[in-house]
Amino acid sequence: MLKKIVFVLIIPCLLLFFLGLWQLFRLNWRNGIIKNMDLPVVHLLSSDDLAKFNYRHVKIDGILSDIELYVFAGQHGYHVLSPMLLTTGRYMLVNKGIVREKKEEKAKIEKVVANGVLYCNGSKSKAWLIKNDIASNTWFTLNTKEISNELGIKLEKCILWQEGLGGIQPMKHLEYAITWFALALIWLIMCIVYYRQNKCHSSG
Numbered sequence: 103m104l105k106k107i108v109f110v111l112i113i114p115c116l117l118l119f120f121l122g123l124w125q126l127f128r129l130n131w132r133n134g135i136i137k138n139m140d141l142p143v144v145h146l147l148s149s150d151d152l153a154k155f156n157y158r159h160v161k162i163d164g165i166l167s168d169i170e171l172y173v174f175a176g177q178h179g180y181h182v183l184s185p186m187l188l189t190t191g192r193y194m195l196v197n198k199g200i201v202r203e204k205k206e207e208k209a210k211i212e213k214v215v216a217n218g219v220l221y222c223n224g225s226k227s228k229a230w231l232i233k234n235d236i237a238s239n240t241w242f243t244l245n246t247k248e249i250s251n252e253l254g255i256k257l258e259k260c261i262l263w264q265e266g267l268g269g270i271q272p273m274k275h276l277e278y279a280i281t282w283f284a285l286a287l288i289w290l291i292m293c294i295v296y297y298r299q300n301k302c303h304s305s306g
Contacts, residue, residue, distance in 0.1 A: 115286050115293075122282035129276055143217075149190060152260040156222040161215055162262070164188050166196065168209045169253065173241045175200055183244075184209065185255060186216060186262075194258040195246065204239070222260040 145161040146152070164186040172180040179202040185193035196216050232242045236252055250257040 115290050118282050118286035118289060122279045122286065125276075125279035125282060129279065147189075152194070152220060152258055153222045155220050156260070158220055159218070160220050160262070161217045162186075162188070162194075163215050164194070164213075166209075166212050166214050166216070167193075168211045170198075170205070170209050170239075171195075171241055171249065172204050172239050173244060178202075180204060180240075183261070185253065185257065186214070188258075192256045192258055195244075195249070195261045197261065197263045199264060216262050216264075218262045218264040220260050220262055 141158060143159040143161060144155060146155060147162075167185045167187065169185055171183045173183055175181050178200050181200055182198045182205075183195045184198055186196045187193055197218070234241045234243060234245075234248065241249075244261065246257045246259050246261070
């Protein structure tokens, strides 16, 4: 009987409760990101520790290369990313915008002041089912290590996304948390009612 109570009542309730807690943690994490993004724009030096400015609006000087990487953006087309040479000798990927189709003309090398939001989450893992088509310059995952190896340059883990590209989308974490907590409570009430009914039948 004790095992039945554990598996039918306690474990599902704990699972639903922890799912609610996880949504609250996600809400707190996302609010922290939004708070960072609301801070004033910082004009960085190339020597600054970029990771300290994760999710911040920044400006940074550099030389934008003529290399363009096309990252698949679904029905929107492709994100166009170019490595930008910093004074440290390292490169940082800069998202220059979205295009419907790949451009045939070669980009120009130019000195720029790049402006956007800095994302320093490191390399994304490869997709298991969809592989990057390097031969046709079509990328499905932004893996800075793989791109660095392919281009033969040292890339920062941080990527600069221009204004309006790849921002933090609003999520209903609080609503999801309330839903999970409500389900946990409903499950608990149903199990208590079921247990009492069975107990009454057994005693009768």
